[in-house]
Amino acid sequence: MSLDPATLAPHVDPDWTEALVLELRLRDVPGDAIGDVLTEIDAHVVDSGTSAQDAFGDATRYAEELAETAARPVPDDPRDMVPYALGAAGFVAALNGLGAWVKSGSGSGPLAVTVGIAAVLVVVAVTPFVLQRYGTPLLRFLVSGSPLRASLVVMAPMVPTVVLVLLGRAWELVTLPAAPVTLGGATVAVAALVMARRRPSLEDPVVAPGGDRDAALAEARRETTRLTLLTTGAQVVIAFAAVVGVVLLSR
Incomplete structure (x- = not known):
């Protein structure tokens, strides 16, 4: 089953459809409502013989008008971000x-928890909640600008984080055995992943009127799971390689 909204409006210019759907998504219009809109637009284009641009005008402005009356989804629940915050903190730990x-060659080797490490833990734990609250205006800013601006915005939080790590290395808070921290952090990260999958689904696929929403939702969940596994796997491999590289270079 295709999750591409353009399949619901095959007679409409794909670029116009993409701009419409993007603006509706940014304005938190539910997937069911978007499906209704696309179906109606496609039917009008077929019946009238005119393009969507001629019939409805600019896609973004038309989406703004639709969003004023479209039903809004339920407010974001901060509890949805708890698994991601725990998972990120567990991964860093x-x-x-x-x-x-690896550096000490022993699981009982010391891990000096510095102010820098503590700061990173706080940053990665808070980030999911910040993105949930301000994600829409941030996404709008990113998609409306150049790739260079988007890259700079994405990299911007890394600068103060690196500064905190470097400045905080001299201030040691506590020393812990490395093995329990490693295994405990990994356990928290895995448990957080399980928690995230058991939370109510955040997917909101675009579905045509009378369409099989359950099937579309199942497909969206499978796609999300696949992407999550690929991303997590890549992060683990890169992180492990970085740790080994740093340890080897420091010897």
């Missing part, structure tokens, strides 16, 4: 523990 473990 495991990564630092693994680095100390």
Whole structure:
């Protein structure tokens, strides 16, 4: 089953459809409502013989008009972000523990928890909640600008984080054995992933009127799971390689 909204309006210019759907998504219009809109637009284009641009005008402006009356989804629930916050913090803890473990050659080797590490833990734990609250205006800013601006915005949070790590290295808060931190962090990360899958689905596929929403939702979940596994796997491999590289270079 295709999740591409353009399949619901095959007689409409794909670029016009993409601009319409993007603006409707940015304005939190539900997928069911978007499906209704696309079906009606496609039917009008077929019946009238005119293009969507001629019939409805600019796609973005038309989406703004539709969003004023379209039903809004339920407000974002901060609890949805808890698994992602825990998962990110667990991953960072495991990564630092693994680095100390490999460097010392022993699971009982010391991991010095510095102010820098603590700051990173706080940053990665808070980030999901910030993105949930301000994600829409941030996404609008990114998609409306150049790739260079988007890259700079994405990289911007890394600068203060790196500064915190470098400045905080001199201030040690506590020393912990590396193995328990590594295994504990990994356990939290895996548990958070399981929690995220058990939370109510955040997917909101675009479905035509009378369409099989359950099938579309199942397909969206499979796609999300596949992407999550690929992304997580790549992050783990890259992080492990980075830790090993740093340890080897420091010897």
